[in-house]
Amino acid sequence: MSANPLDSPPDRRTQILRASMICFAKRGFHQASMHDISAEAGISVGLIYRYFENKDAVISAMADEHKREIHDVLERARLAPTLLEAFEIIFTWDCSENSPQIVSAFVVDLFAEAGRNPRVADLVRDVARTAMEGVTDLIARSPEATNLPYDLQPCEITEMIFAVNDGILMRDVLTPNRTSAERRERQTQFARNLWRLLFSAKPEPALA
Amino acid sequence: MSANPLDSPPDRRTQILRASMICFAKRGFHQASMHDISAEAGISVGLIYRYFENKDAVISAMADEHKREIHDVLERARLAPTLLEAFEIIFTWDCSENSPQIVSAFVVDLFAEAGRNPRVADLVRDVARTAMEGVTDLIARSPEATNLPYDLQPCEITEMIFAVNDGILMRDVLTPNRTSAERRERQTQFARNLWRLLFSAKPEPALA
Amino acid sequence: MSANPLDSPPDRRTQILRASMICFAKRGFHQASMHDISAEAGISVGLIYRYFENKDAVISAMADEHKREIHDVLERARLAPTLLEAFEIIFTWDCSENSPQIVSAFVVDLFAEAGRNPRVADLVRDVARTAMEGVTDLIARSPEATNLPYDLQPCEITEMIFAVNDGILMRDVLTPNRTSAERRERQTQFARNLWRLLFSAKPEPALA
Amino acid sequence: MSANPLDSPPDRRTQILRASMICFAKRGFHQASMHDISAEAGISVGLIYRYFENKDAVISAMADEHKREIHDVLERARLAPTLLEAFEIIFTWDCSENSPQIVSAFVVDLFAEAGRNPRVADLVRDVARTAMEGVTDLIARSPEATNLPYDLQPCEITEMIFAVNDGILMRDVLTPNRTSAERRERQTQFARNLWRLLFSAKPEPALA
DNA sequence: AATGAATGAGGCTTCATTCAT
DNA sequence: CATGAATGAAGCCTCATTCAT
Numbered sequence: 080m081s082a083n084p085l086d087s088p089p090d091r092r093t094q095i096l097r098a099s100m101i102c103f104a105k106r107g108f109h110q111a112s113m114h115d116i117s118a119e120a121g122i123s124v125g126l127i128y129r130y131f132e133n134k135d136a137v138i139s140a141m142a143d144e145h146k147r148e149i150h151d152v153l154e155r156a157r158l159a160p161t162l163l164e165a166f167e168i169i170f171t172w173d174c175s176e177n178s179p180q181i182v183s184a185f186v187v188d189l190f191a192e193a194g195r196n197p198r199v200a201d202l203v204r205d206v207a208r209t210a211m212e213g214v215t216d217l218i219a220r221s222p223e224a225t226n227l228p229y230d231l232q233p234c235e236i237t238e239m240i241f242a243v244n245d246g247i248l249m250r251d252v253l254t255p256n257r258t259s260a261e262r263r264e265r266q267t268q269f270a271r272n273l274w275r276l277l278f279s280a281k282p283e284p285a286l287a
Numbered sequence: 288m289s290a291n292p293l294d295s296p297p298d299r300r301t302q303i304l305r306a307s308m309i310c311f312a313k314r315g316f317h318q319a320s321m322h323d324i325s326a327e328a329g330i331s332v333g334l335i336y337r338y339f340e341n342k343d344a345v346i347s348a349m350a351d352e353h354k355r356e357i358h359d360v361l362e363r364a365r366l367a368p369t370l371l372e373a374f375e376i377i378f379t380w381d382c383s384e385n386s387p388q389i390v391s392a393f394v395v396d397l398f399a400e401a402g403r404n405p406r407v408a409d410l411v412r413d414v415a416r417t418a419m420e421g422v423t424d425l426i427a428r429s430p431e432a433t434n435l436p437y438d439l440q441p442c443e444i445t446e447m448i449f450a451v452n453d454g455i456l457m458r459d460v461l462t463p464n465r466t467s468a469e470r471r472e473r474q475t476q477f478a479r480n481l482w483r484l485l486f487s488a489k490p491e492p493a494l495a
Numbered sequence: 496m497s498a499n500p501l502d503s504p505p506d507r508r509t510q511i512l513r514a515s516m517i518c519f520a521k522r523g524f525h526q527a528s529m530h531d532i533s534a535e536a537g538i539s540v541g542l543i544y545r546y547f548e549n550k551d552a553v554i555s556a557m558a559d560e561h562k563r564e565i566h567d568v569l570e571r572a573r574l575a576p577t578l579l580e581a582f583e584i585i586f587t588w589d590c591s592e593n594s595p596q597i598v599s600a601f602v603v604d605l606f607a608e609a610g611r612n613p614r615v616a617d618l619v620r621d622v623a624r625t626a627m628e629g630v631t632d633l634i635a636r637s638p639e640a641t642n643l644p645y646d647l648q649p650c651e652i653t654e655m656i657f658a659v660n661d662g663i664l665m666r667d668v669l670t671p672n673r674t675s676a677e678r679r680e681r682q683t684q685f686a687r688n689l690w691r692l693l694f695s696a697k698p699e700p701a702l703a
Numbered sequence: 704m705s706a707n708p709l710d711s712p713p714d715r716r717t718q719i720l721r722a723s724m725i726c727f728a729k730r731g732f733h734q735a736s737m738h739d740i741s742a743e744a745g746i747s748v749g750l751i752y753r754y755f756e757n758k759d760a761v762i763s764a765m766a767d768e769h770k771r772e773i774h775d776v777l778e779r780a781r782l783a784p785t786l787l788e789a790f791e792i793i794f795t796w797d798c799s800e801n802s803p804q805i806v807s808a809f810v811v812d813l814f815a816e817a818g819r820n821p822r823v824a825d826l827v828r829d830v831a832r833t834a835m836e837g838v839t840d841l842i843a844r845s846p847e848a849t850n851l852p853y854d855l856q857p858c859e860i861t862e863m864i865f866a867v868n869d870g871i872l873m874r875d876v877l878t879p880n881r882t883s884a885e886r887r888e889r890q891t892q893f894a895r896n897l898w899r900l901l902f903s904a905k906p907e908p909a910l911a
Numbered sequence: 912a913a914t915g916a917a918t919g920a921g922g923c924t925t926c927a928t929t930c931a932t
Numbered sequence: 933c934a935t936g937a938a939t940g941a942a943g944c945c946t947c948a949t950t951c952a953t
Contacts, residue, residue: 091937104402106403107317107399107400107402107403109315109317110403112922112923113922113923113924114921114922114923122938122939123938123939123940124923124924124939124940125924125925125926125938125939125940125941126937126938126939128923128924128925129936129937129938133923133924134922134923134924180402184399184402184403187398187402187457188399188402190395190457190458190460190461191315191392191395191396191399191460192315193460193461194315194388194391194392194395194396194460194463195313195314195315195318195392200460200461203461204461207458207461235476235480238477239451239477239480239481239484241454241458242450242451242452242454242455242458242477243447243450243451243454244450244454245453245454245458246449246450246451246452246453246454246455246457247450247454248457249395249454249456249457250398250415250449250450250453252399252401252408253401253408253411253412253415255402268443269446269450272439272443272447273447276447276484276485277484299912320946320947320948321947321948321949322946322947322948330913330914331913331914331915332914332915332948333913333915333949333950333951334912334913334914336948336949336950337912337913341948341949342948342949507916520818521819523733523815523816523818523819525731525733525734526733526819528942528944529943529944529945530942530943538917538918539917539918539919540918540919540944540945541917541919541945541946541947542916542917542918543945544944544945544946545915545916545917549944549945550943550944550945596818599818600815600818600819603811603814603818604815604818606811606873606874606876607731607808607812607815607876609876609877610728610731610804610807610808610811610812610876610879611729611730611731611808616876616877619877620877623874623877647896651892651896654893655867655896655897655900657870658866658867658868658870658871658874658893659863659866659867659870660870661869661873661874662865662866662867662868662869662870662871663866663870664873665811665869665870665872665873666814666831666865666866666869668814668815668817668818668824669814669817669824669827669828669831671818684859685862685863685866688855688859688863689863692863692901693900715933736925736926736927737926737927737928738926738927746934746935747934747935747936748927748928748936749929749935749936750933750934750935752927752928752929753933753934757927757928758927758928
């Protein structure tokens with residue numbers, strides 16, 4: 080087809096996973112057919128099976144991708160100069176893509192699938208655990224958290240953060256028309272509000 | 288089977304919806320077959336079609352049930368003597384059933400479905416809007432919220448509450464073995480922590 | 496379709512197995528598609544799965560039918576007045592059907608399948624063992640066999656009989672155009688020849 | 704892979720056919736995939752198509768091989784000093800290979816295939832006819848058969864021989880664990896027994 | 912009101928075959 | 933000569949839905 084070495088073996092796996100993400104977000108794991116995926120990827124159905132053993136393997140690979148992405152986000156959050164900025168990175172992790180609603184739809188489906196498919200459940204649990212450990216550590220090492228408000232345990236704070244974060248994501252499937260920028264703006268606001276509630280003794284004068 | 292007029296048509300609709308809830312939680316909307324539901328309900332497949340036009344109608348009816356349940360919860364929350372107690376009612380609304388993991392699995396799937404099925408999306412959005420209005424009103428009328436912390440808007444507070452609430456629920460699918468009591472305990476704690484963050488200038492001396 | 500109680504529930508299982516026999520003989524177990532079978536039976540594909548778990552189960556059921564048929568043949572042979580007549584019954588067991596080539600094609604495929612499918616192999620082995628025990632017993636109790644020729648063991652005689660019988664059947668797939676009567680005639684001749692070789696000290700004056 | 708001219712094209716056809724024999728015996732003609740064959744032969748799928756037009760051509764070529772082998776066996780039988788030895792050669796033709804069960808599984812499948820594939824049927828029929836002519840001739844020219852027992856025609860004797868021979872082979876698929884030596888021993892015994900029944904007026908004193 | 916046999920479209924997967932390299 | 937990525941038709945099986953009883 081093309082002799083361009085840049086796309087010659089266009090990394091089929093990635094190509095298929097990208098198409099799968101779109102289809103899964105649009106129709107759900109089990110409503111998306113292998114034909115949907117192949118059409119979205121612009122390849123034949125059979126070719127998918129050269130790269131994935133079966134449909135479940137595609138789902139698992141997507142979960143793996145998700146895991147990797149969350150790890151990247153955590154890494155970036157760790158490098159942030161302030162805890163507030165780390166919060167902002169974490170709360171907007173799904174807004175870098177062109178179509179953020181794809182990410183939220185996918186993740187909600189991923190959790191739904193985790194409720195039934197043990198292989199997926201293990202993966203998602205693993206992601207959740209690692210992410211929480213990372214954030215707990217982040218907080219523990221940050222100056223803002225030297226004297227935590229009230230008697231909240233660090234892990235309680237982390238749980239609160241992730242609950243808010245996942246709750247936003249879950250509700251996002253209800254407003255699919257928000258642009259990436261709007262979403263980012265909104266989620267940044269959540270990050271700041273939560274940060275203030277948690278670490279700020281007094282209201283900030285002028286942040287937003 | 289039975290000619291006993293007391294249980295003869297024991298509200299078939301409810302019977303079917305109850306069975307559907309179990310099947311949907313166990314396998315997901317689209318993985319649960321009509322046969323699964325009929326078997327769980329102990330009736331024949333054909334009978335379901337006498338009460339519901341098709342499978343989608345069952346899903347919509349379940350969403351309706353959910354709407355009604357959330358309305359009940361809000362009503363109970365409205366009657367609570369204090370805002371903290373209202374919080375506790377809201378945060379533990381899914382813990383009254385015998386098998387709370389059924390509720391969380393169902394709701395996560397409901398949101399996932401809302402991302403694709405406009406009919407379901409409208410319903411869930413409507414539930415969400417009504418619930419948020421109710422809670423915003425609850426807060427506005429409560430003495431604790433006379434002077435809100437920082438510069439948070441009432442609707443921002445409500446969004447935070449629902450984000451936390453939905454986030455907990457979403458993550459609950461990962462820990463299916465928690466008992467109803469454990470879940471209730473945990474979610475009550477979230478309610479209290481969030482309440483303190485939002486409305487308490489100082490740490491409470493002895494609440495738990 | 497029909498209110499005739501004789502065919503009202505036309506014993507779907509039997510109907511499916513009869514169609515399967517035809518399809519399997521015509522195309523082989525694995526070349527015959529479920530669609531072929533359903534078309535031959537005049538029903539839909541899905542209906543087959545109400546009576547058989549999957550295609551393998553159909554094959555196994557056919558093997559079971561075969562087992563039952565062989566048992567019947569043995570029973571009839573046991574009741575025969577003379578050993579020669581028993582031989583004739585055994586050697587022509589596959590000639591009662593309208594289309595005897597169907598039986599031979601099926602059985603050869605059954606043995607081929609037995610070479611790979613352990614479940615089928617067990618069944619066929621079981622049939623073979625039972626049949627040989629029956630024939631060995633038949634011979635042992637027959638007057639013709641009081642003094643066996645040479646030093647042949649009863650089981651060696653039985654093995655010879657079954658080898659000849661199966662060999663005829665195997666070669667029959669090469670001459671599919673023989674009528675049932677021709678086949679019966681031919682196989683009867685084999686029975687008589689083998690009987691004479693085994694039990695007759697001298698040539699029979701006028702049998703054929 | 705290798706530039707060594709000695710093994711570079713190590714008679715690809717033979718290599719492919721040898722691999723096919725193994726795969727066909729193991730899984731049957733139609734269950735064995737071209738990929739199975741290529742893997743067994745240690746080459747790529749595409750290469751098979753350089754030597755064979757399609758899968759059917761491989762099957763036909765295997766049938767051809769079979770024909771050639773049977774011709775060889777007949778030739779060797781013809782050169783045997785006595786008819787009994789000729790019998791023994793014929794009855795053990797499939798025992799020279801390392802894995803005799805491969806041969807029997809293959810031949811049973813070949814006959815099954817002959818029942819459907821006319822091209823294969825013609826080939827197998829041709830083999831059968833030639834072989835029978837050869838053996839009939841062998842018997843006609845042998846001193847043992849000067850005065851045949853009873854009133855058996857030479858061709859009837861030949862048919863009996865081949866029936867026994869094929870019957871043994873067919874049943875062999877049920878006992879796949881016999882060694883080559885055991886199989887040879889057993890089939891030699893059949894040869895002797897049949898020989899005695901056919902040509903020996905009296906039991907042999909001490910042959911086995 | 913209730914059953915469950917029956918249908919057939921559609922999903923997942925395999926595999927013979929081709930072809931660019 | 934040799935590879936193996938790619939295709940797409942076809943096979944097995946499921947399941948929402950209907951309908952005669």
